[in-house]
Amino acid sequence: MKITKFTFLAILCFAFALTSCDKDDTQETEPQFNFSSEDNFRAAQADNAIDGALNIVENGYVEGEEGRSQMNSFFNECTIITIQPNGNGGTIILDFGEGCQLNNGSIVSGIINMSYGAITGGTRTIDYQFEDFMYNNNSVTGGGEIFREIANSNGNPQSTINESIVIGFPNTSITATRTGLRIAEWVEGVGSGTWQDNVYNVTGNWDTELTNGFNRSGLVTEKLVRKLSCSFLVSGLLEVTQNNFTGVIDWGTGDCDNLATLEVNGQVYDIVL
Incomplete structure (x- = not known):
């Protein structure tokens, strides 16, 4: 077949169009990670506030029922602790x-x-509930077992x-709901009589959802360390899945x-709690 100059140009344009379409299709289907510093800050702040609040729950029970840390209490005089035993709890x-x-x-x-029941086989169940509770300017509601x-x-x-806990943040109507399982092992300071050397290793997994539609799943891949002497988690890795990343x-x-930092696809984002 004889190919004229016009025919050749038409074929070339058609091929270019196909290539452009393929390229556009690739770009359109290739996922993009949109980093929101506000949402990631809120989710990380929720993690820290919940872990801090749950440490307060645990130490309130430890000092009140197990009689530990009586030499040097974690709580000062502005805390009113009321203990009402009933024989079985x-x-x-x-x-x-x-x-x-x-x-x-x-x-x-x-x-x-x-509230708690009797000790059975070295274990007991404790129900906890937050009432008009605030932790470092974040509201904490909900509870669990x-x-x-x-x-x-x-x-x-x-x-x-x-846990099923809702965190409210200052200066915004957005809240975060975290549901999941948290396991805290008391690894240092047991029986020392003071709270200042208490260290906990935290593992587990949980989902965090903000009321603006942002959500992520978290899995502890390297134990999170909480020193009771600090208001923040001090080390550990949490693998998070959000927006298909x-x-x-x-x-x-x-x-x-x-x-803290968040690393996605080799890019590191700073998080200030």
């Missing part, structure tokens, strides 16, 4: 009033209610916590600070 109420600074520097207010082991397989006290939140290497 009892209740503990932690009342922080309109504002109370704990001995580790955390600022809290409101009430935490706990704690399966408390006096000694786990390592010989350490351990709390396995089911998987990333890792790194809480640091042990220093007590308000910094």
